[in-house]
Amino acid sequence: MTRFTSFADLAGILANDRIARAADNEVHAATYDGAFIEHSELAKLSIMAEPEASEMPDPDMARAAVELAVGTIFDVFRGTRMEEFAQQIVWGFVNSFHMTARIAEGREDDAAKKLGELARYNDNSEIHAVEMEDTQLLCRTLQGCREALEAMRDHASQVYRVETGKPFTATRGSQVSRTSATASQIAARDFLAARNRQRNEDHAPTGPMVVVSGGQVWHDHEMLWDILDDIKARIPEMVLATTGMRKGVDAIATGWAQARKVKSIAFVPNSAHGNAAPFKRNENLVRLRPVEAIVCEGSGIQSNLAQRLRAAGVPLHVRRIADQRPAPRSSRA
Incomplete structure (x- = not known):
């Protein structure tokens, strides 16, 4: 450059x-x-x-x-x-x-x-x-x-x-643009508040919701991008919902959304709920009635989300750490 x-x-x-x-x-x-x-x-x-x-x-x-x-x-x-x-x-x-x-x-x-x-x-x-x-x-x-x-x-x-190779994610508030073709990144708090107030599309995007969650240690970008590209080909108006981690699976998915101009919403756990916050967040994600989901191996939080999604009948792609291609020596993901 x-x-x-x-x-x-x-x-x-x-x-x-x-x-x-x-x-x-x-x-x-x-x-x-x-x-x-x-x-x-x-x-x-x-x-x-x-x-x-x-x-x-x-x-x-x-x-x-x-x-x-x-x-x-x-x-x-x-x-x-x-x-x-x-x-x-x-x-x-x-x-x-x-x-x-x-x-x-x-x-x-x-x-x-x-x-x-x-x-x-x-x-x-x-x-x-x-x-x-x-x-x-x-x-x-x-x-x-x-x-x-x-x-x-x-x-x-x-x-x-x-x-x-990583998306910029602001620490506070949504990254919404009214004139730009760049994908919006929307904070869950802004999204839920906008829905409650029936505000405009900037903060409460409508469209089929696709959920992605996984551990913070993940290197296989191509695997996730291939799955997301396939979903977008079938569901062009999709909105991406992640569990808000700034490393690993969530960061890779957010980077894909920026590259593909897909609106994304980061559902970071609400610390007011203490140790139950991640599981409360999982419950709220399922309530959004996602049309498809990707859950990669991480912790008990991902296992809980996968169980909830299966129980709700959401089509689910589950990937384990062992399913990844070998990590390149220079990988920093």
């Missing part, structure tokens, strides 16, 4: 890089173009600030900057004693986009709530009309900033996945 030596090179994204990753570049370019939109000639980032003329960053420059920042960290550390730290540093870089986008989303939600309150209040005064216009501009500006941050986060997370 071509890297830039300075920000002066950003405007001249090299042709070899475009040829090598043409499909990804087309997706990312369309995503950036769709996110970095000028909703208005004016911008407003707080309720107290006056509207001002301010442009969005150039989408091509933003895309190249992400590629440069993420790729250079891996290149500088590759083959050195510090190589293992590159993954942690880049994870933090991607997560900073994620957390900043969440902050912008919170401010956008507050502005939208106020706009709704103003719209319900019957007032024909000029003061009320100006406040409505200002709040609408604030909401629109924050929406544009949030979408741009999400586009950069999704691009950075894709480079992270390609470089490490």
Whole structure:
């Protein structure tokens, strides 16, 4: 992958890089173009600030900057004693986009709530009309900033996945994108809350649920990807549900979902239930009425889930550790 030596090179994204990753570049370019939109000639980032003329960053420059920042960290550390730290540093870089986008989303939600309150209040005064216009501009500006941050986060997370072979998974909240073709990763808490409130598809995706769970020590990526590819060929609108582990089977399945643009939901056990939390989580997964499931050998938690799925009549793929192909010497899964 071509890297830039300075920000002066950003405007001249090299042709070899475009040829090598043409499909990804087309997706990312369309995503950036769709996110970095000028909703208005004016911008407003707080309720107290006056509207001002301010442009969005150039989408091509933003895309190249992400590629440069993420790729250079891996290149500088590759083959050195510090190589293992590159993954942690880049994870933090991607997560900073994620957390900043969440902050912008919170401010956008507050502005939208106020706009709704103003719209319900019957007032024909000029003061009320100006406040409505200002709040609408604030909401629109924050929406544009949030979408741009999400586009950069999704691009950075894709480079992270390609470089490490592991999916980027945020520690807090869902990784939802409104304009991106990148698959959404949704936290179980957001998913269940959205279902209860009958919210939109962003946090409560509809579709046949496929459950995956397994131990944290697992190296055979191809086995799981082959099974998941077969399921997706039969159930194109599937939604992936994992048991939320950041290593092993769950991480492999989440990486597959990102590569195949499949929405995924991470059902992490609720610590409020103490030692019973994983088994309570298993019960909730079965209640979702999955149409198919993959359970790989792990612990008693996986055995419990497999038993519950069988009892519910869910078609089940069970794989044991011994079923795996031999692990490559360089495997880090």
